Amino acid sequence: MTLPGNMHGVVLTGHGGPEMLAWRDDLAVPVPGRSDVVIRVAAAGVNNTDINTRIGWYSKSDGAAEDATWSGKPLTFPRVQGADVCGRIVAVGAAVDPGRIGERVLIEPCLREADGRELDPPWYFGSECDGGFAQYTRVADRHAHAIDCGLSDVELASFPCSYSTAENMLTRAALREGETVLVTGASGGVGSATVQLARARGAQVIAVTSPAKAPTLRELGAARTLDRNDDLVAGLGASSVDVVVDLVAGPKWPALLEVLRPGGRYAVAGAIGGPIVELDVRTLYLKDLSFFGCTVLETDVFGRLVGLIESGAIRPLVAETYKLRDIGAAQRAFGEKGHTGKIVLEVD
Numbered sequence: 001m002t003l004p005g006n007m008h009g010v011v012l013t014g015h016g017g018p019e020m021l022a023w024r025d026d027l028a029v030p031v032p033g034r035s036d037v038v039i040r041v042a043a044a045g046v047n048n049t050d051i052n053t054r055i056g057w058y059s060k061s062d063g064a065a066e067d068a069t070w071s072g073k074p075l076t077f078p079r080v081q082g083a084d085v086c087g088r089i090v091a092v093g094a095a096v097d098p099g100r101i102g103e104r105v106l107i108e109p110c111l112r113e114a115d116g117r118e119l120d121p122p123w124y125f126g127s128e129c130d131g132g133f134a135q136y137t138r139v140a141d142r143h144a145h146a147i148d149c150g151l152s153d154v155e156l157a158s159f160p161c162s163y164s165t166a167e168n169m170l171t172r173a174a175l176r177e178g179e180t181v182l183v184t185g186a187s188g189g190v191g192s193a194t195v196q197l198a199r200a201r202g203a204q205v206i207a208v209t210s211p212a213k214a215p216t217l218r219e220l221g222a223a224r225t226l227d228r229n230d231d232l233v234a235g236l237g238a239s240s241v242d243v244v245v246d247l248v249a250g251p252k253w254p255a256l257l258e259v260l261r262p263g264g265r266y267a268v269a270g271a272i273g274g275p276i277v278e279l280d281v282r283t284l285y286l287k288d289l290s291f292f293g294c295t296v297l298e299t300d301v302f303g304r305l306v307g308l309i310e311s312g313a314i315r316p317l318v319a320e321t322y323k324l325r326d327i328g329a330a331q332r333a334f335g336e337k338g339h340t341g342k343i344v345l346e347v348d
Contacts (some may be wrong), residue, residue, distance in 0.1 A: 003029050003091055009134025010327050011078035015056040018328035030138035033116050037144050038091040043157035044132040045084030046334045046343040047189060053127050082132030083109040083125045086156040096141045105144040109161050110297040113140040122296050135348055145306050155316035158342035159309060162189035166197050168301045169267040172292040173243045177202030185247035187213040187340045194245050195220045196314045216340045233258050253277035260289055267292040317341030
């Protein structure tokens with residue numbers, strides 16, 4: 001097909017609140033490089049990464065924002081954000097099989113290739129390069145994964161960022177069948193994904209959530225739920241779980257190490273409860289614990305995730321949908337944390 005010259009979308013104009021998101025009708029449609037594909041975006045999910053990047057949360061420089069991106073580098077404005085994308089390939093570069101045109105795809109958000117070169121460190125889609133909050137987007141061919149299933153575009157857009165983050169943590173922590181995993185922040189996109197993916201591995205899941213959201217998490221496979229204000233050590237017992245998947249951190253963090261068994265594994269990919277925690281190093285070494293900070297996806301994670309989606313082993317959990325033009329309202333609703341699962345934007 002012949003691509004139009006311009007498209008509509010939302011651009012981030014600077015760090016700050018939703019007022020920094022601007023609707024544009026005159027954005028240039030991306031042109032594929034030699035090893036790229038251009039995708040017409042159907043739907044894009046809302047996630048913490050996009051919001052954290054917008055507000056400069058990743059910066060450790062007292063708000064100076066010189067390091068306020070996933071990679072620790074300054075963000076370039078204007079930027080089209082959007083890490084969670086489902087759409088169809090409409091154009092390909094010279095080195096890409098033209099038979100891919102028309103494929104429905106999910107975009108792997110952790111990019112090891114862009115602009116025809118290998119990336120070290122990897123980029124994050126919608127942060128170091130433009131993402132999916134627009135009619136069209138561009139990505140290296142290897143990061144556009146074909147998917148064949150009966151789910152809707154909105155349902156599929158709920159998977160890429162949250163579920164790949166969850167599967168990556170479980171992969172790094174080597175969760176095995178029969179083990180017990182404790183999941184904090186279990187009602188969010190990554191947390192609810194972790195519950196499903198851990199059950200798919202044959203593990204027993206304990207989910208930390210609010211009482212109102214506990215029934216949904218049990219439906220997803222949690223064997224037990226705990227209130228986020230509960231005393232974990234009193235409720236579970238010391239040295240009682242094999243793996244902790246943490247998305248919260250915050251002041252109650254030391255208890256997560258207390259409930260880990262000797263030789264236990266701790267994986268983290270979020271800190272919504274607060275990034276600064278207190279560590280008694282004696283707990284770390286006397287219990288022979290292993291820590292895994294999880295950002296860059298292992299190379300086989302996303303392909304395995306696509307297989308799980310196609311097989312029906314995991315299911316989407318879409319809380320609400322909004323039109324792309326209403327992204328500010330969608331992100332405000334996301335920040336209120338009243339939902340379980342994902343909020344998704346209909347782009348086209």
